Amino acid sequence: MNSYPDHRTLYRLPWTLPDNPIVWLEPTSACNIYCEGCYRANTKDGHKPLDEIRSDLETFARYRNFDGVSIAGGDPLTHPDIVDIAAMVQKMGYKPIINTNGVALTDDLLRELKKVGVRGYTIHVDSQQRRPGWQGKNEVELNDLRLEFAERIARVGGISCAFNATVYQDTLQHVPEVVDWAQKHIDKVHVVVFIAYRQASGAVADSIDFWVGDKKVSMDDVVYNRPAGEQRLDISSRDVVAEIRKRFPDFAPCAYLNGTEKADSLKWLLTTRMGTRSKTYGYVGPRFLELAQVLHHLRTGRFMAYAPPALLRRGKWIAAATWPVDAGVRRIVGRGLRRLLTRPWHAFHRMHLQSIMIIQPADILADGRMSMCDGCPDVTVHEGEIVWSCRLEELIKFGGFARGVRKQGRDHDVEELRVGSTPEEAQIR
Ligand code: SF4
Numbered sequence: 001m002n003s004y005p006d007h008r009t010l011y012r013l014p015w016t017l018p019d020n021p022i023v024w025l026e027p028t029s030a031c032n033i034y035c036e037g038c039y040r041a042n043t044k045d046g047h048k049p050l051d052e053i054r055s056d057l058e059t060f061a062r063y064r065n066f067d068g069v070s071i072a073g074g075d076p077l078t079h080p081d082i083v084d085i086a087a088m089v090q091k092m093g094y095k096p097i098i099n100t101n102g103v104a105l106t107d108d109l110l111r112e113l114k115k116v117g118v119r120g121y122t123i124h125v126d127s128q129q130r131r132p133g134w135q136g137k138n139e140v141e142l143n144d145l146r147l148e149f150a151e152r153i154a155r156v157g158g159i160s161c162a163f164n165a166t167v168y169q170d171t172l173q174h175v176p177e178v179v180d181w182a183q184k185h186i187d188k189v190h191v192v193v194f195i196a197y198r199q200a201s202g203a204v205a206d207s208i209d210f211w212v213g214d215k216k217v218s219m220d221d222v223v224y225n226r227p228a229g230e231q232r233l234d235i236s237s238r239d240v241v242a243e244i245r246k247r248f249p250d251f252a253p254c255a256y257l258n259g260t261e262k263a264d265s266l267k268w269l270l271t272t273r274m275g276t277r278s279k280t281y282g283y284v285g286p287r288f289l290e291l292a293q294v295l296h297h298l299r300t301g302r303f304m305a306y307a308p309p310a311l312l313r314r315g316k317w318i319a320a321a322t323w324p325v326d327a328g329v330r331r332i333v334g335r336g337l338r339r340l341l342t343r344p345w346h347a348f349h350r351m352h353l354q355s356i357m358i359i360q361p362a363d364i365l366a367d368g369r370m371s372m373c374d375g376c377p378d379v380t381v382h383e384g385e386i387v388w389s390c391r392l393e394e395l396i397k398f399g400g401f402a403r404g405v406r407k408q409g410r411d412h413d414v415e416e417l418r419v420g421s422t423p424e425e426a427q428i429r
Helices: 050-063 082-091 107-115 143-156 172-184 203-207 237-247 286-300 315-322 327-342 344-348 389-398
Strands: 022-025 068-071 095-100 120-124 160-167 191-196 208-212 215-217 255-257 268-275 280-283 352-359 363-365 379-382 385-388 403-406 416-418
Touching (some): 022 050, 050 082, 050 379, 050 385, 068 082, 082 095, 082 107, 120 143, 143 172, 172 191, 172 237, 191 237, 215 389, 268 315, 286 327
Parallel strands (some): 022 068, 068 095
Antiparallel strands (some): 208 215, 255 268, 268 280, 363 416
C-alpha cells in the first residue's frame, strides 16, 4: 500500500460545511452523452425551472459562505436557460463556473456566457465516455480534444480552464501523460482533476447491507451500482500520486481534505506547480497554500474558487512575494535563478501556476461506515437542505442516505471497501 504523502506533513484545507470555496448547483439531470463513472440518472426532462434554481441558490446562501457556483448536472449546457442561470449566479454575487462535457459548447455560447460573467469551465473528458467522434480513443489521444477546448477558451480570454477525468484501472497508467500534457499548456490549462472510479457493486454488495432508517434497501437500481467487472474500485489518491511520481519523482502534493471517518484519507489532494511551457520549476509547499487561503479569506471573507488566469500567470511575482514563508517556493526560485545563469533569455518567459487535484470519492469501511470528504465542496440542494451531491440518488430513491451495515456472520478479508461516485465524474451528463 502506498503511504506517500503523509497527511500530517500537508496543509489541511480550511474548508468546512458552512465555509467553502464552492457549491454544486444542478439545474438539470439531463445529459447529451453517456459516461461510465456518472453518479446521476440521466433524465431527459430533468431541467429545473428558473424559480427552483433561484431557490437552490438561496438555500446555499443560507447555509454556506462561498465564492463560486459549479453549475453542473447532468450537462448544464443542455438547459435551455443556461445563460440566464449563469447571469443569475453572477447577479447574486458569486462566480459562475460551468461543469460540462463540452459537447454543446459552441464559440457563440462561450462568448455569450462570458458576457454574463462566467469565470471558469471544468470540462470532463475521459476515455469511458460515449462522445461522438472520440469513442475508442485513449487518455493520451484525448489530449488533442482537451487542447481544442483549452485553445477555444483561451481565445475568449480571462476565463479559468480546468479539465477532469475519471481514473480507471486501465487509465491509471495514462495519468502521467495527461500531467505532462497539462504542463506543456500551463499558460492555458489552469487546473487538472483526476477522480478515482467508484461503484457500489463488487465486494461491497457481498459484505454490506444497506439501510435507510429501519428499512433494508437494495442498491440495485441506484445508478452508481453498475457491475464493475474487472475494474478496480479501490484506486486511492496515493495510488494516483505514486503513478505520477514514476514519471515525475519530485511531484509533491501540498494540501488535502481528509475523510469523515478516516483522518489519513486524502479525499481531495492538491498539488500546485510553477513553471513555463517548457519546464516545471517545482511544487509549492503547504505553507504557500496556507498563506493563499488565509490571506484571501481575510481580504474577502471567502475562500477563493477558481483563481483568475491573470493572477496565475504572475508566477514570478507570486514567488518573489512568498519565498520567505515556503520551502517549496524557495526551491522553485533557486532552480529559476540557476537556469538564468545558463539561459538568461528565460528571464522573459512567463512563469505560471497550475493545480492538480486528485479526488478519492466516498469510501465504505469494512464495518459499513461511509467515509465522505470532510468539508465536502460539492454539496447540492435537496428539499431545502444541502447534501452530498455524489449520493443524491439515494435521497431521491430512498428518502435518506443509506447506511452500510456489515452482514452478520460474514468474514471480512477486506480492510476497506469503497462505494460511490462523484459529481465531477458526471460533469458531462
Ligand atoms: S460530493 Fe461526494 S465525492 Fe464530491 S466532495 Fe462531496 S463527499 Fe466528496
